[in-house]
Amino acid sequence: MSEPCRILLICDDDLGCLELRETIGTELRVVPVLGHGDATVVPLEVEGVVASGTWEIGITDRQYQLCIVAITGASPMGELARHPALRGNLSAVLYLVQDIEAAAAGGLRPGRDRVFELPRSRAALLAEIERTLLHVLARNRPPIDDQRCLDLVGALIESGQRSVRPQLTVDDIDGWRYPQVARTLGMAVDQGALLERLVQQGICTRTIVERLRACPSCACHQLSYGESCARCGSVDFARETIIHHFACAHMDTLGNFTQGQDLVCPKCRVTLRQIGRDYEKPTGCYVCRSCAFISSETRVQARCHSCKAQVEPERTVERLVYAYDLTPRADEVVAAQDLVGWDMANVLRKAGTGLYAKSFFLYSLQRELERLKRYTTPVSLVMVRATRLEDVRSSGLESYMHYVQDLWKAATTGLRTLDVPCIWEEGTLALMLPATPLAGAEVVAQRITAVFQARSDAGQIAEELIIAAVVARAEHADAQALMHDAVGALSPGSTTASDLLVLADDEISNGRRAPQA
Numbered sequence: 354m355s356e357p358c359r360i361l362l363i364c365d366d367d368l369g370c371l372e373l374r375e376t377i378g379t380e381l382r383v384v385p386v387l388g389h390g391d392a393t394v395v396p397l398e399v400e401g402v403v404a405s406g407t408w409e410i411g412i413t414d415r416q417y418q419l420c421i422v423a424i425t426g427a428s429p430m431g432e433l434a435r436h437p438a439l440r441g442n443l444s445a446v447l448y449l450v451q452d453i454e455a456a457a458a459g460g461l462r463p464g465r466d467r468v469f470e471l472p473r474s475r476a477a478l479l480a481e482i483e484r485t486l487l488h489v490l491a492r493n494r495p496p497i498d499d500q501r502c503l504d505l506v507g508a509l510i511e512s513g514q515r516s517v518r519p520q521l522t523v524d525d526i527d528g529w530r531y532p533q534v535a536r537t538l539g540m541a542v543d544q545g546a547l548l549e550r551l552v553q554q555g556i557c558t559r560t561i562v563e564r565l566r567a568c569p570s571c572a573c574h575q576l577s578y579g580e581s582c583a584r585c586g587s588v589d590f591a592r593e594t595i596i597h598h599f600a601c602a603h604m605d606t607l608g609n610f611t612q613g614q615d616l617v618c619p620k621c622r623v624t625l626r627q628i629g630r631d632y633e634k635p636t637g638c639y640v641c642r643s644c645a646f647i648s649s650e651t652r653v654q655a656r657c658h659s660c661k662a663q664v665e666p667e668r669t670v671e672r673l674v675y676a677y678d679l680t681p682r683a684d685e686v687v688a689a690q691d692l693v694g695w696d697m698a699n700v701l702r703k704a705g706t707g708l709y710a711k712s713f714f715l716y717s718l719q720r721e722l723e724r725l726k727r728y729t730t731p732v733s734l735v736m737v738r739a740t741r742l743e744d745v746r747s748s749g750l751e752s753y754m755h756y757v758q759d760l761w762k763a764a765t766t767g768l769r770t771l772d773v774p775c776i777w778e779e780g781t782l783a784l785m786l787p788a789t790p791l792a793g794a795e796v797v798a799q800r801i802t803a804v805f806q807a808r809s810d811a812g813q814i815a816e817e818l819i820i821a822a823v824v825a826r827a828e829h830a831d832a833q834a835l836m837h838d839a840v841g842a843l844s845p846g847s848t849t850a851s852d853l854l855v856l857a858d859d860e861i862s863n864g865r866r867a868p869q870a
């Protein structure tokens with residue numbers, strides 16, 4: 354059993370509330386057909402109000418996952434829009450309306466509110482409620498825990514499906530879904546958000562496989578495209594044979610030019626003799642029955658099947674749909690049964706090391722740069738790159754963990770309170786040394802080499818650490834510019850374009866490299 358789901362009914366009278374209550378029942382049971390996936394059962398708490406007088410008093414402050422509005426006024430949307438505080442607490446609204454053309458004028462919140470036209474059957478309404486609630490639950494639930502993510506990745510690897518493909522659908526609100534995810538994790542899961550999380554963790558890569566267009570007013574993807582009159586927009590036009598009289602420039606249908614055996618211009622009354630000299634028959638023309646416009650050019654309009662909005666195709670909203678492919682890291686995290694996998698940040702956090710986030714490092718560095726510019730207090734950096742890290746990783750988790758801890762110990766031994774060490778990227782550490790000139794940084798660099806070489810299981814390869822000491826200069830515009838030089842100092846002569854990308858990655862890695870309390 355999951356958390357109960359709260360539903361608010363707004364009706365014209367008690368009878369309406371009662372009927373909807375009976376239709377909805379007390380729980381939502383989503384049971385996949387033929388055992389394809391897990392069942393989801395959600396208890397429902399249904400409240401009903403009659404929309405008259407100050408009906409909103411008493412419910413304005415409460416949160417509801419779904420509100421069903423079944424009032425017959427001119428604009429049910431407008432009625433709710435008059436109470437923005439209440440509407441803000443409604444995750445989704447389903448408007449039961451009889452005249453959608455009039456109703457839609459009040460405005461829907463795209464992706465959250467939908468219209469349901471009456472008359473329809475109870476079963477159809479239940480299906481709509483199920484679909485809407487699944488959508489809301491998927492978005493409002495806390496993220497799937499690591500173990501269930503691992504279950505999904507493990508199930509994909511086991512079944513040999515290294516690619517997760519979207520499937521276009523008619524009845525899902527988004528217009529597509531990922532059946533492979535629903536099969537393992539059930540249907541009330543935000544499949545897109547889950548897969549994006551796997552991308553952030555390096556477990557999947559993604560590629561665009563569909564570009565869909567959605568309705569700008571309700572986000573529905575079911576759009577029809579059709580031609581209409583280029584002048585008045587009417588769809589009531591017909592293809593006809595058109596005559597163009599050169600002498601007076603009149604254009605009309607063949608029928609209006611025909612008088613017995615002759616062609617007579619209805620405007621200037623001249624009888625037409627020779628095609629090409631007196632007149633022409635332009636091809637591909639239509640006559641609009643609304644405004645009598647004759648043209649070969651039509652206008653294409655997109656029309657939403659849900660809210661009936663009619664817009665120019667360029668005003669529809671593009672939605673990108675992705676396919677996801679497992680990376681080799683997926684095998685690693687499943688083997689280790691640890692979603693975050695084997696990276697330096699994870700190993701050090703597990704070992705209880707106080708780890709600074711990269712954003713904090715950059716923030717502190719920026720402050721030191723300002724101090725340098727104002728008081729000429731020097732600040733320097735020591736960068737440490739472990740060249741053998743990938744080899745060590747491939748020889749097993751145990752040795753990788755030891756190696757990373759030894760590396761960290763070597764880099765941080767003897768640091769002062771205000772020095773800030775951080776993992777700049779996998780395999781590279783950065784140390785910021787405030788109030789330290791270059792000579793001081795070089796001493797730190799030598800100490801790191803000495804401590805690292807003195808460790809118990811030190812390898813025979815002397816060149817396994819690349820260490821660079823860099824001092825900040827007043828020309829460094831900001832911390833990022835300084836870091837660009839510092840990373841560049843680790844690989845002299847090589848391109849530094851990719852180092853800039855590392856900076857851009859920071860937002861993603863912040864989530865799991867936050868400072869440890």
Ligand SMILES: [Zn+2]
Nearest residue numbers: 582585641644
């Ligand atoms: Zn027209």
Ligand SMILES: [Zn+2]
Nearest residue numbers: 598601618621
């Ligand atoms: Zn004429």
Ligand SMILES: [Zn+2]
Nearest residue numbers: 568571657660
């Ligand atoms: Zn729409």
